[in-house]
Amino acid sequence: MQRQILALCFRAAPPRDALDELGGSSQWLIYRELVRERLLREIKLALPRTAALCTAAVLEETFVWQLEHEPPRTRFFREVVHAFAACALRRWAELPSLHPAARDMLRYELALWDVADLDATPSCTPGEFAFDKRPVVSRALALLEVSHAVHLPECAPGVHYLCVHRPSDAERPRTWSLTPVTYQLLTQLRAGERPVDEIVKQLAAAAGARIDAAYLDALCTTLAQLMELGIVLGSR
Amino acid sequence: MRQNELTVHGIGIGLRQAIAEPLLTSTLPELQFVELHPENYVQRGGRFRVLLERARARWPILTHGLSLGFGAVEPAEPQYVAQLKRFLAEVNAPWHSEHLCFSSADGVMLHDLLPLPFTRAAVRVAVERIRELRDALERPIAVENISYYAHAGTPELDEADFMLEVLERSDALLLLDVNNIYVNSKNHGLDAQRFLSRMPAERVVQIHIAGHSVRPDGTLIDTHGAAVRDEVYALLEDALRRVGRVPVLLERDQSFPDFAELSAEVVRLHALYTRVTGATWP
Numbered sequence: 001m002q003r004q005i006l007a008l009c010f011r012a013a014p015p016r017d018a019l020d021e022l023g024g025s026s027q028w029l030i031y032r033e034l035v036r037e038r039l040l041r042e043i044k045l046a047l048p049r050t051a052a053l054c055t056a057a058v059l060e061e062t063f064v065w066q067l068e069h070e071p072p073r074t075r076f077f078r079e080v081v082h083a084f085a086a087c088a089l090r091r092w093a094e095l096p097s098l099h100p101a102a103r104d105m106l107r108y109e110l111a112l113w114d115v116a117d118l119d120a121t122p123s124c125t126p127g128e129f130a131f132d133k134r135p136v137v138s139r140a141l142a143l144l145e146v147s148h149a150v151h152l153p154e155c156a157p158g159v160h161y162l163c164v165h166r167p168s169d170a171e172r173p174r175t176w177s178l179t180p181v182t183y184q185l186l187t188q189l190r191a192g193e194r195p196v197d198e199i200v201k202q203l204a205a206a207a208g209a210r211i212d213a214a215y216l217d218a219l220c221t222t223l224a225q226l227m228e229l230g231i232v233l234g235s236r
Numbered sequence: 237m238r239q240n241e242l243t244v245h246g247i248g249i250g251l252r253q254a255i256a257e258p259l260l261t262s263t264l265p266e267l268q269f270v271e272l273h274p275e276n277y278v279q280r281g282g283r284f285r286v287l288l289e290r291a292r293a294r295w296p297i298l299t300h301g302l303s304l305g306f307g308a309v310e311p312a313e314p315q316y317v318a319q320l321k322r323f324l325a326e327v328n329a330p331w332h333s334e335h336l337c338f339s340s341a342d343g344v345m346l347h348d349l350l351p352l353p354f355t356r357a358a359v360r361v362a363v364e365r366i367r368e369l370r371d372a373l374e375r376p377i378a379v380e381n382i383s384y385y386a387h388a389g390t391p392e393l394d395e396a397d398f399m400l401e402v403l404e405r406s407d408a409l410l411l412l413d414v415n416n417i418y419v420n421s422k423n424h425g426l427d428a429q430r431f432l433s434r435m436p437a438e439r440v441v442q443i444h445i446a447g448h449s450v451r452p453d454g455t456l457i458d459t460h461g462a463a464v465r466d467e468v469y470a471l472l473e474d475a476l477r478r479v480g481r482v483p484v485l486l487e488r489d490q491s492f493p494d495f496a497e498l499s500a501e502v503v504r505l506h507a508l509y510t511r512v513t514g515a516t517w518p
Binding site for chain 1: 275276278279282285286303305341343344347350353371387451455457491508
């Protein structure tokens with residue numbers, strides 16, 4: 001019986017046989033309506049600009065497909081958005097009529113949705129920042145490279161390196177546009193696997209840059225800003 | 237746990253993000269507790285964690301689950317139950333409540349409360365799930381009666397007998413949803429007073445009350461998206477006369493009005509509560 005109800009709620013069209021096995025009452029369709037409305041409402045709440053860019057028709061077609069083929073398996077209601085996004089990112093890659101910024105916008109809004117809820121407390125108590133130690137970076141952070149300015153109202157084409165971050169004392173995330181070098185640096189810092197000096201040497205070598213006084217000066221300015229914003233928290 | 241052991245009573249409201257700010261900054265002496273859904277807080281930081289801390293500083297917290305319906309064929313995954321256990325300890329929940337329904341099957345989550353067949357087989361499953369959860373959480377479990385819009389298969393029992401069998405065989409507490417009793421009575425032509433009179437008053441540790449909507453075909457839907465109707469207030473009064481001083485929660489989950497309007501409902505409920513139960517607060 002529970003499988004029949006699942007089919008009734010999640011198939012693209014309510015299956016007649018499922019309805020028959022449930023006794024034929026059209027009252028069962030109320031559940032289909034309630035379940036689908038609730039899920040779609042949450043998705044639209046989380047992804048308002050994506051919904052506007054991709055059009056209501058594409059959003060709903062994707063939603064219908066997702067429910068039938070990859071229905072939500074998370075018990076956390078907020079994560080039904082992730083299930084939809086995973087499906088949409090794949091399907092929309094093959095949709096030439098889609099607004100060119102729609103997939104970037106989806107990734108960006110998903111990052112905002114995520115970071116708003118991530119626990120900002122670091123996994124360990126950070127000590128004072130030191131170049132010869134591994135960095136500790138806020139966990140309420142997402143880094144993404146996009147090919148449209150989805151963080152700005154116009155969404156113009158162009159590569160942007162974005163840092164979506166929520167300080168530990170804030171309820172909402174903020175978005176910072178990074179230089180490519182800072183983006184690479186922060187990506188490595190967030191991985192936290194090697195001491196900062198090793199990370200810097202590797203990045204400089206990859207970029208063919210000399211680590212001279214000017215380089216170090218720029219690096220220290222960047223790190224100071226990241227620490228001031230609560231993105232880099234210290235070392236371990 | 238029995239009623240004379242209850243440390244929380246009076247009127248409460250659901251802690252929801254949409255009303256959190258006015259709620260947390262309100263001066264509403266009629267409000268004695270808040271209730272929340274652990275699924276909205278487990279594994280979550282940010283705004284929700286801040287709201288939780290602020291709420292805890294002001295009121296006792298009651299917890300009400302949304303995703304561990306006792307009719308689930310599969311047991312809940314231990315990882316989530318362990319997280320839930322830690323969360324309930326953190327907020328010092330006196331019990332944890334869940335619905336007598338199913339919300340998932342084959343690992344797929346419906347994010348709604350789906351009805352169980354009123355059969356002995358369903359009783360057996362529910363009793364097993366309740367015992368498992370109580371053992372795992374090491375905390376009393378309260379079972380809530382749901383509203384249902386269709387009958388799941390041919391019933392072997394009526395709804396009241398179904399509830400009674402589950403409660404007695406699992407020795408669970410009861411979260412009595414008065415609006416659900418009303419909605420079911422109208423949708424299925426049942427006698428709400430009779431249902432109420434058959435519920436074991438000594439097991440009731442909490443009451444839910446909410447508004448509902450009416451579809452064009454006359455079906456009542458338990459939306460938690462409207463003001464409580466006068467008929468439901470009347471049923472609440474009857475329920476309170478039977479069960480005494482248990483916490484009463486005003487559920488509002490959508491179509492939120494101005495907070496002043498919600499506050500007025502809390503005040504009205506508080507007046508009814510004190511008149512019927514004689515409860516006073518310092």
